[in-house]
Amino acid sequence: MVSALDIPGGARAVARCDALGQGPYTDEPDMLFRSYLSRAHAAALDALRGWMEEAGMTVRLDPAANLIGRYEGATPDAPALLIGSHIDSVRDAGRYDGPLGVMLGIECVAALNAAGRRLPFAIEILAFGDEEGSRFPASMLCSRAVAGTLGDQSLDVADRNGIGLAAALEAFPASGRLAEAARAPGTSIAFLEAHIEQGPVLEAEGLALGVVTGIAAQLRFQARISGRAGHAGTTAMPLRRDALTAAAEMVLAVERIAREGPADLVATVGRMTVAPGAVNVVPGRVDFSIDVRSGDETVRNDAALAIHAALDMIAETRGVTLEIEQVQDLAASPCDPALMDLLDEAVASVGQPVRRLVSGAGHDAMVMAALCPTAMLFIRCAGGISHNPAESVEPEDVELALRAMLGFIDRLGEKHA
Numbered sequence: 235m236v237s238a239l240d241i242p243g244g245a246r247a248v249a250r251c252d253a254l255g256q257g258p259y260t261d262e263p264d265m266l267f268r269s270y271l272s273r274a275h276a277a278a279l280d281a282l283r284g285w286m287e288e289a290g291m292t293v294r295l296d297p298a299a300n301l302i303g304r305y306e307g308a309t310p311d312a313p314a315l316l317i318g319s320h321i322d323s324v325r326d327a328g329r330y331d332g333p334l335g336v337m338l339g340i341e342c343v344a345a346l347n348a349a350g351r352r353l354p355f356a357i358e359i360l361a362f363g364d365e366e367g368s369r370f371p372a373s374m375l376c377s378r379a380v381a382g383t384l385g386d387q388s389l390d391v392a393d394r395n396g397i398g399l400a401a402a403l404e405a406f407p408a409s410g411r412l413a414e415a416a417r418a419p420g421t422s423i424a425f426l427e428a429h430i431e432q433g434p435v436l437e438a439e440g441l442a443l444g445v446v447t448g449i450a451a452q453l454r455f456q457a458r459i460s461g462r463a464g465h466a467g468t469t470a471m472p473l474r475r476d477a478l479t480a481a482a483e484m485v486l487a488v489e490r491i492a493r494e495g496p497a498d499l500v501a502t503v504g505r506m507t508v509a510p511g512a513v514n515v516v517p518g519r520v521d522f523s524i525d526v527r528s529g530d531e532t533v534r535n536d537a538a539l540a541i542h543a544a545l546d547m548i549a550e551t552r553g554v555t556l557e558i559e560q561v562q563d564l565a566a567s568p569c570d571p572a573l574m575d576l577l578d579e580a581v582a583s584v585g586q587p588v589r590r591l592v593s594g595a596g597h598d599a600m601v602m603a604a605l606c607p608t609a610m611l612f613i614r615c616a617g618g619i620s621h622n623p624a625e626s627v628e629p630e631d632v633e634l635a636l637r638a639m640l641g642f643i644d645r646l647g648e649k650h651a
């Protein structure tokens with residue numbers, strides 16, 4: 235039998251994610267679903283606690299049920315470099331979205347501890363309990379708690395069984411309040427998150443690693459087209475004000491505008507409802523969503539304006555009315571330029587080309603930017619597939635990520651020496 239210490243850290247990080255992919259670490263017998271404050275979450279915390287302790291950390295559970303392992307620096311009580319990601323999952327999830335970043339953090343500390351090394355700062359590994367909104371209709375609850383950016387209304391939510399967030403927390407071993415997990419100012423020097431890319435860019439370019447420049451700015455709109463419902467058999471074509479054919483043109487306009495922009499501009503119509511929705515009635519009303527993202531807020535805003543103008547024109551030509559309401563505006567969250575440079579150097583030092591890219595998806599790092607400077611390392615995943623059991627990473631890539639993270643820690647140590 236191979237002992238854990240004979241396996242390179244990257245492969246061990248992957249193997250541990252795999253181990254958490256089955257019972258008792260899932261709430262469902264035949265798929266991976268680990269939701270916040272569930273039995274599966276508690277079981278995962280037990281496993282993680284053991285791995286953190288084995289790596290040389292002292293471990294605590296904070297009031298938001300985040301597991302935090304601390305590896306002291308050269309002087310006690312020094313501010314900490316935070317490394318982490320989330321351990322909750324979507325329903326029928328893959329095994330690496332989230333946990334891989336936590337396992338890599340543990341491996342960083344295990345390597346430093348094995349070499350007897352202490353840095354000018356402490357290192358804390360954070361396993362956030364909720365990022366996906368896995369149980370309650372609110373996401374990134376745990377990083378928001380740590381960053382101290384929770385609004386009061388965030389707490390007034392219930393799961394699908396009617397159990398409130400506060401009650402669920404109380405029933406969990408942590409038994410605290412989310413807001414009590416906020417870190418004191420000055421105790422965190424940076425936050426580093428490693429995460430699978432969840433997109434196809436690195437694989438397409440034959441690269442194992444990418445340095446994230448920031449998380450895309452996001453705008454969401456809800457649009458309503460009002461035409462005129464009519465009998466499908468008797469309403470002659472010239473007399474129609476068909477809301478769905480207008481919507482079809484609008485969807486294509488959204489796609490065209492995004493395609494004409496820079497590579498990181500994306501726009502999506504992901505949800506549409508047609509009323510009255512009968513086979514023999516000309517559609518009178520269509521509601522649809524529009525999601526626009528880019529790493530650059532100006533690019534995003536310009537695209538949104540162009541979309542508005544194009545849709546207004548289509549509505550006018552087709553004699554339907556269009557109402558568009560903005561429902562979400564998330565600012566871009568840039569990673570720290572100095573930390574990006576360090577991560578670039580660290581990636582180059584393990585023999586990998588430096589590729590910078592924007593994250594189209596949201597991550598805990600975006601929230602943690604309110605607390606301290608952040609850096610993010612992306613790892614290639616097969617086919618860009620994620621939020622799916624087919625999610626897959628190569629242990630060799632994860633090993634490269636581990637070495638790059640250790641190189642980053644070294645360089646950060648030199649800066650703080």
Ligand SMILES: [Zn+2]
Nearest residue numbers: 331332365429
């Ligand atoms: Zn994730």
